[in-house]
Amino acid sequence: MEANDNNKIFSRRFYLLPGECNSEQEMPLWLLANRIIEIATLHANSLGIGYKRLSRDNRAWVLSRMAIEMKRYPKVGEYYSLSTWIESFNRHFSERNIEIADEQGNPIGYARTIWSVIDSTERTSCDISALGTMADSISEKECPIERQSRIKDIKRLKEYRYTFRYSDIDFNRHVNTLRYICVILNMFPLEFYDSHFIGRFEITFMKETYIDTEVSVWLDDSDPKDCKAEITDGTTPLCRARLIFTTR
């Protein structure tokens, strides 16, 4: 763990264990999303605006959007690192970026994340600019990937029905962010991942859902290299994603 540039950039090194890998013996997207949330949490802790501080006022950080772009994924037995910094914030949202680097420190990918702060009791939005240390924590480091697009006009070509259960639920009693990602990735066959990897992934979380909810996972693969997905509870959209595949 290290922090530099007056704690504006926060980094951590990890080791990719065999037991964590996907069927291509690489870092799965859900683990990368997990690491992104992990390093964001640890950086916020180190700035004094983390989980423990906010929960004293019944507040909590909520991940609203995430865009990930990878040239390649870490392989089994490789060390890799994540570095994170805050790009900007306003009353409603904070933009936090992440660089993923290989063993030698060369960037292999980037992520852009958008966070809000909510009152956990009222489920209402709180003013981020009121968090003292935010303004002093902006970093000028560049994030060379595009901002997230608006995911719209999804054709409902394929449907999979899934019911969220105990192991899908997080500490707020909602469906865990990572499990949304898993059920979307499960719309593609194993063979497709053998010949392609996810070059860019975007996800927008729209509404929280609960245990025992049966959802529809919709896939629009009319362009097989640029797919869109949506999870709905009846007519209510819960999240939308876009998956741009790169041939291996």
Add this chain to the structure above:
Amino acid sequence: MEANDNNKIFSRRFYLLPGECNSEQEMPLWLLANRIIEIATLHANSLGIGYKRLSRDNRAWVLSRMAIEMKRYPKVGEYYSLSTWIESFNRHFSERNIEIADEQGNPIGYARTIWSVIDSTERTSCDISALGTMADSISEKECPIERQSRIKDIKRLKEYRYTFRYSDIDFNRHVNTLRYICVILNMFPLEFYDSHFIGRFEITFMKETYIDTEVSVWLDDSDPKDCKAEITDGTTPLCRARLIFTTR
């Protein structure tokens, strides 16, 4: 990361992130199992008998059985540590134990694990005693929980059908150990976990299975505090588990 007693006991400290917690804001059993596999892997690496060394000869460690006993689980925002050591080994199996400790280093639980080494191509068992450093690595540290019982006479009282998909598959293209644990835990309602925690958990892995396999998850809750579970593919048992619950 630290090793002592001539590298016979290997320890690592962790922080329980909010995003990793279950609905009771504690460490989920599947994350504990993940950490147990992680520390076993790292210790084996440090002894020169880890994944990379074995894979050069097409060999791999396989977890065969695991018994976990917890007085309590780490809570959100808590630091905790795992320490592991080898208790014994013979040609076929290695007994590796784990102590789980709280922030102050006080033990809050233990695990006993049984590992074998297989030839990844032939899927046959290899001679563990041929691994050079094993004999020098036995620790006398005590593990005060009972060895695993033989899980038998399971009454098939409740059934849940589940089909394993892409995100359930590991780097050997089999169903991931942790996903077996999740589907078994999903047999109990959320409310039950609010009033009980898993005081002791035992699992025996019997046969590997593959993507798109539809399995039956059977629950025997004739004693609601001492349940048994079995996952079967048709008539073939894949794994068996026992869950002893403690009232909160």
